[in-house]
Amino acid sequence: MALNYTKKTLNNFLKPKNVGSIKKPDGYAQIGNMVCGDQLDFFLKVEKGKIKDVKFLSFGCASNIATASILTEKVKGMTIAAAKKYNWQQVVDELGGLPQQKVHCSVMAVQGLKKAIDNYEKREGKHKSEAKEVVVKKTKTIRR
């Protein structure tokens, strides 16, 4: 069981960035891995098409936490379009590599973020399709 995490992975595990939740997020998603039992929750705050803030919660192993930490660091400030393109290989590269059996953690983190973006876009879509004047009302429902 070679499990040699890089220094960067360990740092991101020991001092993860962007942990926590966002009240009234513009996008939210939860993702789980059936095999290893890990779980990640992503929260998004979007402004003018850009990710203004992103946070996560994790029930997972060190690399699950580290990949979510580095991913959120990277996509913060990105446009939604660019964030959607950010892939797991970039996460792995950014950490200086992951043990082979842990690569799925990066895949899961990227999928989780995409799911949260999907959720944001769905809410956005609803906004756009409805009359402007009900926007205030809509944000209320988004609270959930």
Place this chain on the structure above:
Amino acid sequence: MQVYLDNAATTRLDPRVLAKMKPYLTAKYANASSIHKPGQEAYLDLVKAKKTVARLLNGDPDNVIFTSSATEANNFIIKGVARANRSDRKNKIIISALEHPCVRESAHELIAEGFRVEVIPASPDGLITPAALSKIIDAETILVSVMAVNNEIGTIQDIKALAALAHKYGAYFHTDAVQAVPYLDLDIKKMGIDFLSLSAHKFYGPKGVGVAYIDRRKKVRPLIVGGGQEDGYRSGTYNLPGIMGLAFALELAYQERKTYLKKVRILRDYLLSKIKKEIPEIRVNGSLARRVPANLNVMFGYVEGEAILIDLSQKGIYVSTGSACSATNLKASYVLSAIGLEKHFLNSNIRFSLGRFNTKAEIDYTVKCLAQTIKRLRSFSPVEKI
């Protein structure tokens, strides 16, 4: 501070054992199969080692076969006994749900050869009861294999009763006793054991040497063939340094047993009481009463075992998790699954295994760090309290 709490994985070689081994790595290097003088001297030392092992286990020296590991011993015994004793009437092997992968995989290979393999379920507190065995054993059974002490949760099985039940049905009985030294009074005759496996590095001996105790009146087919060492039961040049180390380590383990058991029990109980005091939402896995005093397996709710392990490791505390994400195999611990731990708790477990060199100060440091670790990881866990 460095705290090694993974003594069930392996132990530190006792310096006295190393001293015993050294001459066999240097001056006394002759091959114990050679018939010249130094070779025969080496052979006499080999016989002495067998006598020591047999005396400590209350067995017969001729039945002591040295192997490279307990994994080899278990492969040899499970497959060797099954293959040598197969008949039209007998074609079944029984193992327990708590067995080490080397027993499980050996049994699995036998399925491919047409054997029937059945598994004795474990009780929720980690015990393999004779009642559970009685439900699946029959006259077709060749061999029953139940580990004496479980490696993950440290539970102790009633070997004597299980062996007696196996014999009642005309089956042989094997026990993987790797985790049992020096916790159990291993008495081959009194317990009715036909086959037994040991590994030196679990009791402060060297790595790379084990024992397959085999009752020679029963048929066993060798696993490793070649030059015919060990009367053909196990070929390969005798590993004299390892064998002398194993015998001496076993001797020391039982000589110093009383003090050792007392020490680890006090430390283990102290560890548990401190964990209970400092950390909420925990649970001990497996029976606490019927377990070796060096083992503690704890479930820490809402956080993952691997994350706890890596966090503690950064603080110089070394523990283990049989749970998901700890190794190449991502599946949750089969032992904890077997004792019915709920799915959402399967990945949140840590095994602490204490040993001869641990101190109270180390336990204090461990719990202090552990409380911080659990608190930190729980602070961003999404799992709702259940």
